Amino acid sequence: MTNSYTPGLVAGRLDADEIAVNFADLHPAYDPHEAAVAADRCYFCHDAPCVTACPTDIDIPLFIRQIATAQPEAAARTIFEQNILGGMCARVCPTETLCEEACVREAAEGKPVEIGRLQRYATDAAMARQGHPFLRAPSTGKSIGVVGSGPAGLACAHRLAMKGHDVTIYEARERAGGLNEYGLAAYKTADNFAEREIGWLLGIGGIKVVHGQVLGENVDLATVQADHDAVFLGVGLGGVNLLDLPGFDLAGVRNAVDFIAELRQADDKSSLAVGRNVVVIGGGMTAIDAAVQSRLLGAQSVTLAYRRDRSAMGASGYEQDLAATHGVQLMTNVTPVAVHGDGAAQEIELEYTQAGNGTLQATGERIRLRADQVLLAIGQNLAEDAGLATKRGKIAVSGAGRTSLAGVWAGGDCTPGEDLTVVAVAEGRDAAEDIHAALSE
Known part of the structure; x- marks a missing residue:
């Protein structure tokens, strides 16, 4: 073509x-009064179905209660503890088929609590402040190579950096962000939000991004393995x-x-x-x-x-x-x-x-x-599997992203499962926890 x-x-x-x-902006941000009114509609359910419906398991009733009590930055921390890309997910997540579809208000009235917009209100408030909400643990001396700086790679890198590991992200393109930077509608991510969010995320420290690194072309998996104690592949679907x-x-x-x-x-x-x-x-x-x-x-x-x-x-x-x-x-x-x-x-x-x-x-x-x-727009495919076992045309994984090769994990769109930003974040986060456990043994 x-x-x-x-x-x-x-x-x-x-x-x-x-x-x-x-x-x-497709959904203009709430002002404080609008956020308070929207938060007041929440029933703060015990065993809330909205939490079960969230791929990253955010404690939604808790963060909405924190907004209702005028603590948006505390609400943001509740969100970021589970989903460090909560700001982007608030903008692009199909909440209408996830948390908001499960909302009790939706079942009772056909109008759910606007969870996505409330999440954006909280995360925007926290990101507007100087400084990063999390501190790094003491250095472990371990190094992890992350291939791809999309949602899965970023979530994995941040969680590993938080635990004191040094992370190098190998990114093929000029800008980091993957799908968030290159693949989403501009009206969903207005005001250059994807780039601003990455700059904020890297504020944790301990993460280096190297651009122009294409897996299977000028960088190969064996080399990345040799340079690091563990590897995470978040290469997305490049084809x-x-x-x-x-x-x-x-x-x-x-x-x-x-x-x-x-x-x-x-x-x-x-x-x-x-x-x-x-x-x-x-x-x-x-x-x-x-x-x-x-x-x-x-x-x-x-x-x-x-x-x-x-x-x-x-x-x-x-x-x-x-x-x-x-x-x-x-x-x-x-x-x-x-x-x-x-x-x-x-x-x-x-x-x-x-x-x-x-x-x-x-x-x-x-x-x-x-x-x-x-x-x-008839779908994408895996451009490079790096010789790993595959399933349905994607990198096969077990548990929290373990591939067929020891010391190599994967997550996001390059692995089987739903191709959603929020799912990629959850898989990157969970793989990071598994990598940390493996390196701590």
Whole structure:
């Protein structure tokens, strides 16, 4: 696929002021009064179901009670003890399918306590202060190599540094953060939050980040092992799934991951070229983020095409509704057949599908849509397994992230499980505890 110039891709469809409004914070922060009112709705349940639903096991009733009693920084410590990336998770976590879906208020009234926004209120308050909330333990003299600075790698590195170990993070890209820096919608992480959060996290000390280190290219697992007492792999999913179909090599067709990354790194979003008629293939969070941001950049028509029905989409109902409210047409039970155009995309051909006998079947009925830009969001794959045992195309792990190779742990999107920021944080944290226990024996 190529990202060459095409007549349909135009920069500056909207001026800078419109772009700034469109990409403003999706959920503006609470002020103290709003936070107090929201916290007052919590029942402070015993054996709260919201805690069980949180992958990082944050004591949600406790931190909300601390907010209710005007102690937001104490609330933040409650959060950070379990989830050091609680600020980012408050912004991007699908709380509507996790803690808020489990909230007793949701069951009783259809309106949960806004746990995510309360978490953001507390973590923002703490991060605005000078200094880091945790101190390092005395040095152990042990060294750990962490490959990848995404949520799993950062959570692992911070917990290990807290326990007195020295950590070196090997990062492939120019900026640390992984998915948080390159893969999330800009309106979810406004004001350069991902970079600011990493700077704050590194305030614990004992963590060194080395950039330009690509596993399997200029750095290999054996070398990292030789230099450290233990290794944690948080390499994410560096590869993207493509479609080998007619016309998918035309200009104007690209993967949505690169589109989102380019948008996230742009100093001037109004300078980004976007099609007049955009079609996004996929049904997950990446597809939604690409579709909504295409609209925010000024695309006149954006269609999200998914091969199954809405109930099977990876994106939550909330995200689907968010796309619809931004003018994205959700087209389900269609699969791509070809892209048509003279050197550049002009139309996409889709075929309707139906479920039958436990499989997805093509119906033979086809439709063409105008499309000068086609974005593929059909999943990612593991770019480098470093020779470790794999399971379902990811690095196989047991217990708290132990791989098939002694002294090597892994977590996050590169291992089996849900590909969520909050899950990656939990896996990095738990692997760090296991690494510490192993090194302490």
